[in-house]
Amino acid sequence: MSVLAMATEAIELAQDLTPDEAKANAAASGAGMAYGLAAIGPGIGIGYLVGQSVQAMARQPEAASQVQTTMFLGIAFTEALALIGFVVFILLKFV
Amino acid sequence: MFAKLEFPPIENLVEWPAIFFEDAAYEFNKIGLISVLAMVIPAFIFLIAGRDMVPRGVQNLAEMTVQFVERQVMMSAIGPDGRAFLPLLVSLFLFIFFGNIFEVIPTFHMPANARMANPLFLALLTWLVFIGAGLKHHGLGYIKASLFPPGVPKALYLLVTPIEALSTFLLRPFGLAVRLFANMLAGHILLVTFGVLSITVLKSGVLAVVFPLSFGMLVALTGFEIMVSFLQAYIFSLLAAVYIDSSLHPHH
Numbered sequence: 001m002s003v004l005a006m007a008t009e010a011i012e013l014a015q016d017l018t019p020d021e022a023k024a025n026a027a028a029s030g031a032g033m034a035y036g037l038a039a040i041g042p043g044i045g046i047g048y049l050v051g052q053s054v055q056a057m058a059r060q061p062e063a064a065s066q067v068q069t070t071m072f073l074g075i076a077f078t079e080a081l082a083l084i085g086f087v088v089f090i091l092l093k094f095v
Numbered sequence: 096m097f098a099k100l101e102f103p104p105i106e107n108l109v110e111w112p113a114i115f116f117e118d119a120a121y122e123f124n125k126i127g128l129i130s131v132l133a134m135v136i137p138a139f140i141f142l143i144a145g146r147d148m149v150p151r152g153v154q155n156l157a158e159m160t161v162q163f164v165e166r167q168v169m170m171s172a173i174g175p176d177g178r179a180f181l182p183l184l185v186s187l188f189l190f191i192f193f194g195n196i197f198e199v200i201p202t203f204h205m206p207a208n209a210r211m212a213n214p215l216f217l218a219l220l221t222w223l224v225f226i227g228a229g230l231k232h233h234g235l236g237y238i239k240a241s242l243f244p245p246g247v248p249k250a251l252y253l254l255v256t257p258i259e260a261l262s263t264f265l266l267r268p269f270g271l272a273v274r275l276f277a278n279m280l281a282g283h284i285l286l287v288t289f290g291v292l293s294i295t296v297l298k299s300g301v302l303a304v305v306f307p308l309s310f311g312m313l314v315a316l317t318g319f320e321i322m323v324s325f326l327q328a329y330i331f332s333l334l335a336a337v338y339i340d341s342s343l344h345p346h347h
Binding site for chain 1: 167276280281329330337
């Protein structure tokens with residue numbers, strides 16, 4: 001089945017939904033979208049952050065413990081954005 | 096195609112039936128039990144640890160824990176004058192770690208910190224402590240230093256002050272609570288998903304051939320969640336220490 005046919009079918013299905021059901025469907029697809037979008041930025045950020053930290057630790061192994069502490073702090077701050085996206089997902093899906 | 100399994104309602108991920116005192120404000124359920132255990136187990140470990148000069152057995156464990164928090168959290172974030180906060184940091188670390196580790200302990204399988212009440216309380220406690228520490232050491236100068244950071248052009252304070260106020264006094268406790276809560280809830284959902292998937296494919300005839308894959312994933316994720324339990328406890332106490340440090344030494 002082509003994408004166009006699937007989309008058409010989805011619209012046809014959506015037409016005989018009650019407003020509440022339509023709203024629940026929109027919330028469910030929005031929930032998936034919310035988490036997916038929220039994960040992009042922090043994903044890039046954490047990758048960059050850890051990559052740079054590994055480079056720093058490889059260049060100066062004696063500073064590894066200091067770099068590691070700062071790395072965990074940075075990960076905690078970056079990750080918070082993705083986690084807020086996850087909470088939005090939970091709120092949209094279940095509340 | 097799929098085996099007919101009785102799935103519990105989705106709310107059971109975060110809501111548990113009461114064990115006793117149902118519907119009272121002090122209702123006691125599984126989360127309450129785990130929280131009490133997370134308090135009692137570390138206290139018990141520290142009670143039965145001896146006070147010898149040469150540590151043996153449990154005392155090694157207790158001293159290692161304190162030393163870990165002292166070196167990795169207190170010294171790296173605050174420095175020697177954070178020693179007054181070491182008891183708080185060790186308590187935070189142990190309570191969060193034992194609350195989290197029940198995520199992978201059979202018959203419990205639920206992290207106490209996947210309910211917002213626990214992380215929220217801990218975050219508010221940290222909030223009170225770091226503001227209290229700032230007020231105690233610098234008086235009202237602490238509020239001034241955190242709202243009007245030095246070295247900023249006068250006109251920019253219009254922009255900087257609201258942002259600083261929001262990020263210091265509102266987003267810090269919010270971030271602390273949400274970070275712990277969402278990490279533990281996500282881990283719990285992940286384990287539940289793969290657990291349910293393993294049972295379902297095992298009971299659905301020919302699909303049982305993928306059972307080793309999903310079960311292997313479950314085992315690997317259990318190991319991963321043990322690491323996350325430890326890491327979240329470490330990060331929570333580290334961030335608490337960083338915030339306390341920013342109250343004690345606000346100018347750098």
